[in-house]
Amino acid sequence: MSRANTLNRRAVVAALLVERGDLLVVAGLGAPNWDVTATGDNPLTFPLWGAMGSAAMVGLGLALAQPRRDVLVLTGDGELLMGLGSLASIGVQRPANLTVAVLDNEAYGETGMQPTHTAHGVDLAAIAVGCGFARSETVREMTAVEALRTRLRARQGPLFAQIKIAADAPPLVMPPRDGALLKNRFRAALVGPEAALA
Amino acid sequence: MSAAQAEDWPADIHAALKAAQVKQVAYVPDAGHARLIKLCAGDNAMRMVPLTTEEEGVALAAGAWLGGERAVLLMQSSGVGNCINTLSLMATCQFPFLTIVTMRGEFGEFNPWQVPMGIATPGTLELANVIVHRAGEPARVGDTVAGAARLAFSSYAAVAVLLPQQLIGAKTFGK
Numbered sequence A: 001m002s003r004a005n006t007l008n009r010r011a012v013v014a015a016l017l018v019e020r021g022d023l024l025v026v027a028g029l030g031a032p033n034w035d036v037t038a039t040g041d042n043p044l045t046f047p048l049w050g051a052m053g054s055a056a057m058v059g060l061g062l063a064l065a066q067p068r069r070d071v072l073v074l075t076g077d078g079e080l081l082m083g084l085g086s087l088a089s090i091g092v093q094r095p096a097n098l099t100v101a102v103l104d105n106e107a108y109g110e111t112g113m114q115p116t117h118t119a120h121g122v123d124l125a126a127i128a129v130g131c132g133f134a135r136s137e138t139v140r141e142m143t144a145v146e147a148l149r150t151r152l153r154a155r156q157g158p159l160f161a162q163i164k165i166a167a168d169a170p171p172l173v174m175p176p177r178d179g180a181l182l183k184n185r186f187r188a189a190l191v192g193p194e195a196a197l198a
Numbered sequence B: 001m002s003a004a005q006a007e008d009w010p011a012d013i014h015a016a017l018k019a020a021q022v023k024q025v026a027y028v029p030d031a032g033h034a035r036l037i038k039l040c041a042g043d044n045a046m047r048m049v050p051l052t053t054e055e056e057g058v059a060l061a062a063g064a065w066l067g068g069e070r071a072v073l074l075m076q077s078s079g080v081g082n083c084i085n086t087l088s089l090m091a092t093c094q095f096p097f098l099t100i101v102t103m104r105g106e107f108g109e110f111n112p113w114q115v116p117m118g119i120a121t122p123g124t125l126e127l128a129n130v131i132v133h134r135a136g137e138p139a140r141v142g143d144t145v146a147g148a149a150r151l152a153f154s155s156y157a158a159v160a161v162l163l164p165q166q167l168i169g170a171k172t173f174g175k
Helices: A009-017 A031-038 A055-065 A077-082 A085-093 A124-130 A142-151 A179-191 A193-197 B009-019 B031-041 B055-066 B077-083 B087-093 B112-127 B138-155
Strands: A024-027 A045-047 A071-076 A098-104 A135-139 A159-164 B022-027 B047-050 B070-076 B097-102 B131-134 B158-163
Touching: A009 A031, A009 A071, A009 A098, A009 A142, A024 A031, A024 A055, A031 A045, A031 A071, A031 A098, A045 A179, A055 A071, A055 A077, A055 A085, A055 A098, A055 B022, A055 B047, A055 B055, A071 A077, A077 A098, A077 A124, A085 A098, A085 A124, A085 B047, A085 B055, A098 A124, A098 A142, A124 A135, A124 A159, A135 A142, A142 A159, A179 A193, A179 B055, A179 B087, B009 B022, B009 B031, B009 B138, B022 B031, B022 B055, B031 B047, B031 B070, B031 B097, B055 B070, B055 B077, B055 B087, B055 B097, B070 B077, B077 B097, B077 B112, B087 B158, B097 B138, B112 B131, B112 B158, B131 B138, B138 B158
Parallel strands: A024 A045, A024 A071, A071 A098, A098 A159, A135 A159, B022 B047, B022 B070, B070 B097, B097 B158, B131 B158
Antiparallel strands: none
């Protein structure tokens, strides 16, 4: 096992999303979805309830479509591990406006806290470096979280952050479950009402 | 239309995708898609997104639509199996989805390892809520893709166009 991880996941996500303004957020299934929703239900968040492994690629498609907006994918270690090749595909495109931040508790939190590969030392930040991310880091301090919040607005991506958090399970805070609603309100908030007439 | 033009079905697919304003072209290469990939790569209005596995393209298409763009996924029939769980995203959220699938494991197949997924491809797509069209005649391929694109992007449907081996030619392995 790696060294003790003490960062509180809700505090990390709250710090990343404070005064989020026009930031576009994709939340991976499970706890990252609840963490993001705990900061407030927002139409410019697309929270995934399924399709495990797809959060980073949803973020890539969005970032390519909206190069003038900043896109943050917030997901878990287990979710990212299921779509690890996504990091290579992002590395080919290198969108400056995309950040992938992994809330890494080294466990499958929704299924009984079984250890993930990161508990055994698999280094996601190193993989992101190898995939060509402009910057990649392992984050263990709140000061680094705050720096990441500033950096993800600087259009110098793609950025990757593996944020080592404590393996606790704060209360569930759920967004709507209706996928069509989540999609349509996101498009309306981003593209405008004409999105429904496209 | 001359016979030569009628047989340039990859150019017809490219024209149909362009007319449908497809901007993101996600793909895992297949020999049957080689000319189309080249045509799309030469088009400044299209962004090529090579994938490591096909389900990445399903998620990419969802993200593109969230951002106001249209995507297509080009793949071989063996990649359809990789997409199954991610296709739940399209069904649950009613995302438009367009994929063009070159078939293996059917007519004239030399490699037995291609057969199980080739045979299962149409049924797999249908079970995953994807509408399946097949474009076997060279002269009809462009129209079929144009119709599939309209169905996908105007009616928020998931649509696959299968290109059979009679159209693309079976891979011979020099035999």
